[in-house]
Amino acid sequence: MKRILITRPMPARVIAEAEAHFEVEMREDNTPLKPGQMKGALALYDGILPTLGDQFAAEVFADATGCRCRILANFGVGYNHIDVAAARGAGIAVTNTPGAVTDATADIALMLMLMSARRAGEGERMLRAGRWTGWNPTQMLGTHVTGKTVGIVGMGRIGQAIARRCHYGFGMAVAYHNRSAKAVDFPARQVESLAALAGQVDFLVLAVPGGASTQGLIGAEVLAAMRPTAHLVNIARGDVVDEAALIDALREGRIAGAGLDVYAREPEVPEVLRKLENVTLLPHLGTASQEVREAMGLMAVENLRAFFAGEALPNPVA
Helix, strand or coil: CCEEEECCCCCHHHHHHHHCCCEEEECCCCCCCCHHHHHHHHHHCCEEECECCCCECHHHHCCCCCCCCCEEECECCCCCCECHHHHHHCCCEEECCCCCCHHHHHHHHHHHHHHHHCCHHHHHHHHHCCCCCCCCCCCCCCCCCCCCEEEEECCCHHHHHHHHHHHHHHCCEEEEECCCCCCCCCCCEECCCHHHHHHHCCEEEECCCCCCCCCCCECHHHHHHCCCCCEEEECCCHHHECHHHHHHHHHCCCCCEEEECCCCECCECCHHHHHCCCEEECCCCCCCCHHHHHHHHHHHHHHHHHHHCCCCCCCECC
């Protein structure tokens, strides 16, 4: 029986499915694997089920040619924490879990849009601190979401799911920036320039994959192009945004607000960002529902099962 390492605690249903096919060892620690642990795991296990934070960088695979591990079945759609080229060079396949995360992540994007626009986090903090003195006609006036314009950066599965919710649920006009045009089943217009898109929308929502090509994509130039009444929402990867530039824009009131579920150096969140009232901060809740985490885990286990059964991989990474 093949020996598998699961790098974080998983839902019971996922563990049961994995144990039906493999000899399973699961870490009880929720911290990411250290480089030495990753190198050891490549030597000791036939397959590994890693997740966000397990930085399988090129140096981890430097001496891995001919190692025991033959597959990394990533728990998550994003795999920018794995150097896929280096893994393949060592003869190790890499898979992910697309599809399972789409709706949950899109829901979080809409929640952040609403929370930022309607100042929900700020209002809850005021109430919990005992500073609410009662309703009045000018209390905490925010921004209406219905009928506004949303700009989607990255029109993949998740970007399209966000756009559908915005269009059909809130009657919003949809614009997007993407490397290629997309055939979608709702009205949407493509904007070639990211800065131009930023200047045309009330909400700029980031749904691009992580990695070198998108690191720092939203910097000072794009933020400067945004309207002072606009909101930025990031459910992609934290390093897609230049956090220092975003902090400056929020502190100086050059944009109205931001809603963030991801950060450049998770779990570290800059203190100055945590102190700002015009930003909503979530602890990376994008896929945090029981059903979705189970579906992700089961998809990862199925990738492992198919690989060792000699079948075509359901979800090989590109």
